[in-house]
Amino acid sequence: MKFLKLLLLFVAFQMQAQQGGMWIPSMLKGMNESEMKSLGMKMSAQDIYDVNQSSLKDAIIHFNGGCTSEIISPKGLLLTNHHCGYGEIQKHSSVENDYLQDGFWAKDLASELPNPGMVATLIVSIHDVTTAVLEGVMQLPSEAEKQKRIQENIARVQATFPKEKWQDNRIRVFYEGNQYILFVTETFKDVRLVGAPPSSIGKFGSDTDNWVWPRHTGDFAMFRIYAGKDNKPAEYSKDNVPYTPKHFLPISLDGVAEGDFTMVFGFPGRTQEYLPAVAVEQIVNSLNPAKITIRDAALKVQDGFMRKDQAIKIQYASKYASVANYWKKWIGESQGLKKSNAVQIKKDFEKEFQNRVAKSGKSAEYGSLLANFEKNYQEIDQYALARDYFVETVLRNTELLSVGFRLYQLEQVFKARGEQAFTDRKNNTITSLEGFYKDFNAKVDEKVFEQLMALYTKNSPLLPTDIKALDIKKTTALVYGKSKLTSYKGTQELLKGDAKTVFKNLNKDAGYQLVKKLADNFYNTISPKYDEINLEIAALQRTYMKAQLELFPDGRYFPDANSTLRVTYGQVKGYSPSDAVYYEPVTHLEGVLEKYVPGDYEFDVPAKLIELINKKDYGQYAENGKMPVCFIATNHTTGGNSGSPAIDANGNLIGLNFDRVWEGTMSDIYYDPAICRNIMVDIRYVLFIVDKFANAKHLIDEMKLVHPKKQASTSK
Incomplete structure (x- = not known):
């Protein structure tokens, strides 16, 4: 019986290893890379994080200190969640011009709205500085003295570590104080609102559907990073220009199927996985x-x-x-x-x-x-x-x-x-x-x-x-x-x-x-x-x-989330929350009409969207005549991952992370692969709303749309 218990514990741990964890992108080489490839990834660890060449990490943005966003065009166009930009959309709103109710779409660069105080931060490089931070610490007699010395060492290392004058050094603690890592960052201070759907799309389901699956929420908004004419961070100025990134994410039109590899790349806020x-x-x-x-x-x-x-x-x-x-x-x-x-x-x-x-x-x-x-x-x-x-x-x-x-x-x-x-x-x-x-x-x-x-x-x-x-x-x-x-x-x-x-x-x-x-x-x-x-x-x-x-040398321990850049990987997968119930991993636009309650602040649907649904006017974004809206996968996410890109096996954008299923919200403390699922907006639904609903095709024209599955099948 004791052996069986240990075996079950081992099996559960191995399942968590394959489907849970928030990993530091500079340290994926080896075990993580092999595991990711076993789940279907076609990229290398270097494609994800590279200091010397452009890589995926150059498109991932810490959005205003609390969410994640990603660059999706060569002109610094940002995609994040509607709820991440909600405060800014609200500030620009009035009873006369209610962008929360009606949505907002800038018709050109000159129409994009400035947001004083909003910032967008890029990670330039990541460095382990544990030895320098813990120098002279362990021999001190009290915990208070140790913490004081650690803070002094952090201040010294942050001040002296090489960086460019427009960059910053930030040290964060990992593994409960057993490791310290320094991030060299660039923070852009001119971020403008480009577009947002009405709340009846961006917050569809509102609080009733929050943390719930099946989900039909188009939780997205678009912003743009502006820089000085030297492409460096600058305070807001009418003379600033759209930022030219080292990398932006191509967008896949091929969609997802159960079992597909997914990677969520972002800034998870806080977890407590190792509590007693x-x-x-x-x-x-x-x-x-x-x-x-x-x-x-x-x-x-x-x-x-x-x-x-x-x-x-x-x-x-x-x-x-x-x-x-x-x-x-x-x-x-x-x-x-x-x-x-x-x-x-x-x-x-x-x-x-x-x-x-x-x-x-x-x-x-x-x-x-x-x-x-x-x-x-x-x-x-x-x-x-x-x-x-x-x-x-x-x-x-x-x-x-x-x-x-x-x-x-x-x-x-x-x-x-x-x-x-x-x-x-x-x-x-x-x-x-x-x-x-x-x-x-x-x-x-x-x-x-x-x-x-x-x-x-x-x-x-x-x-x-x-x-x-x-x-x-x-x-x-x-x-x-x-x-x-x-x-x-x-x-x-x-x-x-x-x-x-x-x-x-x-x-x-x-x-x-x-x-x-x-x-x-x-x-x-x-x-x-x-x-x-x-x-x-x-x-x-x-x-x-x-x-x-x-004591568990063969165990796989990821550091708790602390608002630093992380990779989590898994697969598109449904789940069974209770006896005789199984949830499919993808929802469709027909489900919006099933939930529709005219005039209700949570479940109202814009007339134009109803018209598009009735006509099935989905353009190139539909699959088998149906418009996908959201999907779920086994990625281990938390607060801060809102707005994170869902990336396919080839490094293309397939979705936008915005929530978790209610049955699995305990994943901040304990990840259970049987029921923990993250919820993402299908990128094709985002494009459909921008193109067909908002008539903002000029934004679609900025993006790079690809067909990786079709290309792969053609090359066979």
């Missing part, structure tokens, strides 16, 4: 339920207002989508972790881990790791829960409190660094809050505040008596009736004058008084102890990772 079982239990049983409850309450309030008022709908569209995204993800994640029995699988692995520790004679080094994890996670539990309640209530979901917290930080800046630092920060805050208040509605936020503060005072641990005893209705009426934080003009008034005057006025304000009370409790009671225990957990996790690499 006790940490996963805490996420499932304590932290996720609390965050889900808070966001559920906020969303219900916002949705009620958005359905009744078009102006509020525009104001809150992007914010609502952002809040709803992880609310639904956490629900699916918790369900998936339970269904896949992730905690028990991790406990079984930990038994084998302890056996190997004993057999290797390393009990002194690693024998107490799991017991120490247990102790520290028990100690941190109430602090972690209190921290999540504060973050979700004060910083993320109640807008007045989040503004108040920014002003609270001003006070801390003054105390730590003096009047000049305060003045600089104050001026930046005033400028940035103008855009914030454009999309702020006090009536909406008042109701959100009332709901969330009731949950906070009732359920959050480590609150003092005076906060727990607050009369929420009276507090709500006081704050939103008296506080100047409810308007931009009022906030500007509070920030007039020198530091002494500002803090005198702030500390008389009802909203600020409450924020200060909440923040003081957080920083005095919650944060110090949380940080102390979390530092110990981080040290344990680093040692645990090192031990796994040592």
